[in-house]
Amino acid sequence: MxxxxxxxxxxxxxxxxxxxxxxxxxxxxxxxxxxxxxxxNNNVLRKLIIYPARGAILDRKEKSLVQNEPVYDLMVIPNKVKSLDTVQFCNLIEIDRVGFDKRLIKAKKYSPYKASLFEKQLSAQIYASFQEKLFQFPGFFVQNRTIRSYPDSIAAQFLGYVGEVNDRIITQSGGFYHQGDYIGISGVERSYETLLRGHRGIKNIMVDALGRAKGSFADGRYDTLAASGERLISSLDKDLQKFGEKLMQNKCGSIVAIEPSSGEILAFVSSPTYDPNLMVGRKRGYNYAKLSNNPYKPMFIRPIQAEYPPGSIFKAVNALIAQEFGAIDSNTTFNCTGGYSYGAKGFMACTHRHGPVNLRQAIAQSCNTYFGYTYNRMIDHANMRPVNAYKRWWNAVSQFGLGSRLGIDLPNERKGLLPTDKFYTKRWGSNKWGSGFNISLSIGQGELGTTPLQMANLVATIANRGFFYTPHLIKAVGEKNVIKKEYTEKHNIEIDTRFFNVIINGMSDAVNLPGGTAYFSKIPGIDMCGKTGTVENPHGKDHAVFFAFAPRQNPKIAIAVVVENVGFGATWAAPIASLMVEKYLKDTISRPPSYLDRIYLANLLPPIRIKPSINVTKSADSVKNNHNILKPTVSIQKNKAKKPNE
Amino acid sequence: MNNNNQSKPFFSVDWTVIVIFLILCLFGWLNIHASVYNPEKQGIFNLSTNYGKQLLYIASACLLGMFILLLDSQFLNAISPILYGIILFLLVLVLIIGKNVGGNQAWIDIGPFKLQPSEFAKFPTCLLLARYLSMDQVKIQDLKTKLIAGTIIFIPVALIMLQPDTGSALTFTSLIIVLFREGLSGYFLFLEGLLILLFILTLLYGKVILISMLVFLGALLVYINRRNRGFAATLLLTLFISVVFVFSVDFAYNHILKSHQRDRINVILGKVNDPKGEGYNVNQSKIAIGSGGLWGKGYLRGTQTKFDFVPEQSTDFIFCTVGEEWGFAGCFFVIGLYLFLLLRIINIAERQRSSFRRIYGYGVASIIFFHFFINIGMTIGIIPVIGIPLPFMSYGGSSLWSFTILLFILLKLDSSNRINTV
Known part of the structure; x- marks a missing residue:
């Protein structure tokens, strides 16, 4: 040892x-x-969001209006970014050096170790060349998404557009939306957002230290599938819509066509329009600004947001109500001496001296005088105080859906204007007023505002002889073609069906009898019933309107056409409506090409300073002199009341 | 005697150690394979991969081992000064023509391979130390002996520090265990531990705080032990040495080392952030090992090591793969094997009849122990990151060969011991 x-x-x-x-x-x-x-797990797990495809939107024949197109969002995890060939990188994704730095700083600010969006919506072509070099750029990866694409570039205002959610929406959604999600911002995309958006899925993949994907985690046990949005079948007829947009090119105005028996909207033209494809992709912001600044306001949804006095079609409403109230019957005759006089000096001019006219003729020839008398009878001679008679009248009119939102499945519908008795009592400072104080209501002018949608619905109601279904754009949702309940409810007008015949006869005469206001727009072989109108516009040339339905028996289409700033209704609005009707009913146009070309080629856009008419309340139909239409009695003028229609 | 010895060189070898050696090499290889595994690049003999090369290194290490067993043990004793001289020459050479990798001038290129002289400095130092201490009339208690033994250890340490490869240099401090076994007072063992601690603490916290604390604690201890004159004197001496040491470390750090060397040390000590953030290496290493659980994720199923989260995963951080893929069970197995090997080496050393062989045996045990402790301690975050390999398991030819030589010289000496009585 x-x-x-x-x-x-x-x-x-x-x-x-x-x-x-x-x-x-x-x-x-x-x-x-x-x-x-x-x-x-934090190290290797990357949660890839599988964005659901938004639901498709089809037309009534199940032809595609909106498709989804793949795009690629470039994501970045800033603290995994290493030195890279910035020049090459920028060239690949088509940005500049300053933009590169800016984006990286923004991403860093969001989080240095979480993925955030670097550049959105790379096209398939850019992605293809970029992907090959992706390994040279640690910290970057690509996320698949789909964006909207519109094969026919039509129905922009109806379809609306989608955009990225903002912070407010994210907070309000209670966690459903995340940064970078898309949401419908206008049109059907917005009103059916909850159905269209679907559900996002999560895919867990493993990545290496450089952020390169290395396969699925735990054999996909924790992955969730994305659920696509529901399919929507719209009531729109794609061909009709396309045709309508073509007819309305270079014109300001609207076309709304409704199938009377269901309330389904067949065409929804707002003109000028824009290519919905402008509102997707990397240049969306630029395009949006450009469209917003366009003086013709292409993003203004005229069919539901522009309000005009209804004009002559309102004579039909008055005629119906007057019959129901017993103020007139189909044989009642008034003598037109070129206008209707009321009060001390009040005078409402008519277009012609019609002489003695009955109701049918009054409708066909749009006689102002006749309806002045009719209105006078309803309000002033109803065995009750005129104010109460007006209330009764107001109730009857509002059944037609005027003065309130119809409830179309689009956001931001305007309700129009149908003044109550209180409005006039306030205006005149007393409730002792009578028909002379708002006589222009007799011919659909004055303080009335109706959207083209309301006008079309009015026609549909007449075509149905007394009922309507709420106009709507989506007729079926999802694979099971569910229809919303509110669009299957019949709204009945409390007017006897027999009172409609004389009106419809008059409307038929207007189109089909020589000398009718719209004879020029008669369709061979189709008994179209129509009514012209001209809405005088204090800002410029009159607006032309035309309402029609066809065929007379068992109507298939009811239509309202408004063309702004083009004068008399029969010149532009009626031909457009008749072409639309013929196209829909026969699918061919029998009129000569010159008839079509005249409309296609016409540039009827007002001079650029003109603002679109949002509230044109001061106008008159077929009244040459729009001043002094109404002359209130002297006693009330003493009350320093404002004159109407100034 | 030689003939007798040479005739049966293998039968008298301690086969237990050889089996452990082989198990460690092969288990190490499995983990190297796992840590760089790429399903698209199959084939274990692929020489473009670390595991392909390591297989070659293991095979050559076995040949090297066999060759050593054929050598004469007296010859090994006699040749030790020459070997020592050669390695000193190489250590100087590497400072001149060496290849600088990551701030360390530690490699000499030889064709496709890189030689790391600091790895090969261990066994000549052990041999020479053993030779010197086993000489007649040499007693460790003498100051002269201490100085000479210290010098034998210190020269390679100094040269390695110049690279600077702090990890490898520190390895030599483990040889104090050898001196301790040979009779060095336990005080020195304590002093060395203290100085290592002070070295690290000085670099971490600076001299001012440290010296104030030293003086305060020292004075307190001296005061408490004031009745025990001898002990109080030792305490005072220790305090003095400590203060001087702290000053010199601080001076050397601030005035002798170049800035990149300082940076390197700072990174090693975790004093500055490395490029990926503070403590990234250790943190990732702990994550890899900690996520292994009891049984591990299974061979080739580790995500942290395979996907490059752990740096140096096949060399210094090879233990991460063990921890991640084989779990606590695998770690227990590996640590058990090392402990068994170390205890076995001590037993082998103690059964030697010549003090040369015993001392060399302790040298082997000390160096393997130091690597084992520091390396694993580093991967689990109880020791600062000091880049030294895990013996027999880490990827790398130099380290594997150097440990093989170290171990097989002991086996050779032991086998001669059993055959011959010297």
């Missing part, structure tokens, strides 16, 4: 103690605590 032999045990003791220390530590980090397992 050599000396210090016992020190062997000390040395071996040290070895054993150290080994035990190492094992204890390992026992702690491997078995006792699970924080390292979580950290390991």
């Amino acid at each position: 050599n000396r210090f032999f016992e020190r062997k045990f000390i040395v071996q003791g040290i070895f054993i103690v150290i080994s035990v220390i190492l094992l204890s530590r390992l026992f702690y980090i491997q078995i006792v605590t699970d924080k390292y397992i979580l950290s390991a």
Whole structure:
């Protein structure tokens, strides 16, 4: 035994103690605590969001209006970004150096270790060339998405557009939306957002230290599938819509066509329109600004947001109500001497001296005088105070859906204007007023505002002889073609069906009898019933309107056409309506090409300073002199009341 | 005697150690394979991969081992000064023509391979130390002996520090265990531990705080032990040495080292952030090991090591793969094997009849122990990151060969011991 032999045990003791220390530590980090397992998962797990495809939107024949197109969002995790060839990178995704730095700083600000959007919506072509070089750019990866694409570039205002959610929406959604999600901002995209958006899925993939994908995590056990949005079948007829937009090119105005038996909207033209494809892709912001600044306001949804006095079609409403109230019947005749006189000096001019006219003729020839008398009878001679008679009249009119939102499935519908008795009482400072104080209501002018949609619905109601379904654009949702309940409810007008015949006869005469206001727009072989109108516009040339339905028996289409700033209704609005009707009913146009070309080629846009008419309340139909239409009695003028229609 | 010895060189070898050696090499290889595994690049003999090369290194290490067993043990004793001289020459050479990798001038290119002289400095130092201490009339208690033994250890340390490869240099401090076994007072063992601690603490916290604390604690201890004159004097001496040491470390750090060397040390000590953030290496290493659980994720199923989250995963951080893929069970197995090997080496050393062989045996145990402790301690975050390999398991030819030589010289000496009585 050599000396210090016992020190062997000390040395071996040290070895054993150290080994035990190492094992204890390992026992702690491997078995006792699970924080390292979580950290390991954080390291390798990347949650890839599988964005659902938005629901498709089809037309009534199930032809596609909106498709989804793949795009690629470039994402970045800033702290994984290493030095890279910035020039090459920028060239690949078509940005400049300043933009590169700006984006990276923005991403860093959001989070240095979380993925955020670097550049959105790379096209398939850019992605293809970029993808090959992706490995050179650690920290970057690509996320698949789809964006909207519109094969026919039609129905922009109806379809609306989608955009990225903002912070407010994210907060309000209670966690449904995340940064970078898309949401419908206008049109059907917005009103059916909850159906169209679908559900996002999560795919867990493993990545290496450079952020390169290395396969699925736990064989996809924790992945969730994305659920596509529901399919929508719209009531729109794609061909009719396309035709309508073509007819309305270079014109301001609207076409709304409704199937009377269902309330389904067949065409929804707002002109000038724009290519909905402008509102997707990387240039969306630029295009949006450009469209917003366009003086013709292409993003203004005229069919539901522009309000005009209804004009002559309102004579039909008055005629119906007057019959129902017993103020007139189909044989009642008034003598038109070129106008209707009322009060002390009040005079409402008519277009012609019609002489004695009955109701049918009054409708066909749009006689102002006749309806002045009719209105006078309803309000002033109803065995009740005129104010109460007006209330009764107001109730009857509002059944037609005027003065309130119809409830179309689009956001931001305007309700129009149908003044209550209180409005006039306030205006005249007393409730002792009569028909002379708002006589222009007799011919659909004055303080009335109707949207083209309301006008079309009015026609549909007449075509149906007394009922309508709420006009709507989406007739079926999802694979099971569910229809919203509110669009299956019939709204009945409390007017006897027999009172409609004389009106419809008059409207038929207007189109089909030589000398009718719209004879020029008669369609061979189709008994179209129509009514022209001209809405005088204080800002410029009159607006032309035309309402029609066809065929007379069992009507298939009711239509309202408004063309702004073009004068008399029969010149532009009626031909457009008749072409639309013929196109829909026969699918061919029998009129000569010159008839079509005249409309296609016409540039009827007002001079650029003109603002679109949002509230044109001061106008008159077929009244040459729109001043002094109404002359209130002297006694009330003493009350310093404002004159109407100034 | 030689003939007798040479005739049966293998039968008298300690086969237990050889089996452990082989298990460690092969288990190490499995983990290297796992840590760089790429399903698209199959084939274990692929020489473009680390595991392909390591297979070659293991095979050559076995040949090297066999060759050593054929050598004469007296010859090894006699040749030790020459070997020592050669390695000193190489250590100087590497400072001149060496290849600078990551701030360390530690490699000499030889064809496709890189030689790391600092790895090969261990066994000549052990041999020379053993030779010197086993000489007659040499007693470790003498100051002269201490100085000479210290010098033998210190020269390679100094040269390696110049690279600077702090990890490898620190390895040599483990040889204090050898001196301790040979009779060095336990005080020195304590002093060395203290100085290593002070070295790290000085670099981490600066001299001012450290010296104030030292003086305060030292004075307190001296005061408490004032009745025990001898002990108080030792305490005072220790305090003095400590203060001087702290000053010199601080001075060397601030005025002798170049800035990039300082940076390197700072990174090693975790004092500055490395490029990926503070403590990234250790943190990732702990995550990898900690996520292994009891049984591990399974061979080739580790995500942290395979996907490059752990740096140096096949060399210094090879233990991460063990921890991640084989779990606590695998770690227990590996640590158990090392402990068994170390205890076995001590037993082998103690059964030697010549003090040369015993001392060399302790040298082997000390160096393997140091690597084992520091390396694993580093991967689980109880030791600062000091880049030294795990013996037999880490990827790398230099380290594997150097440990093989270290171990097989011991086996050779032991086998001669059993056959001949010297």
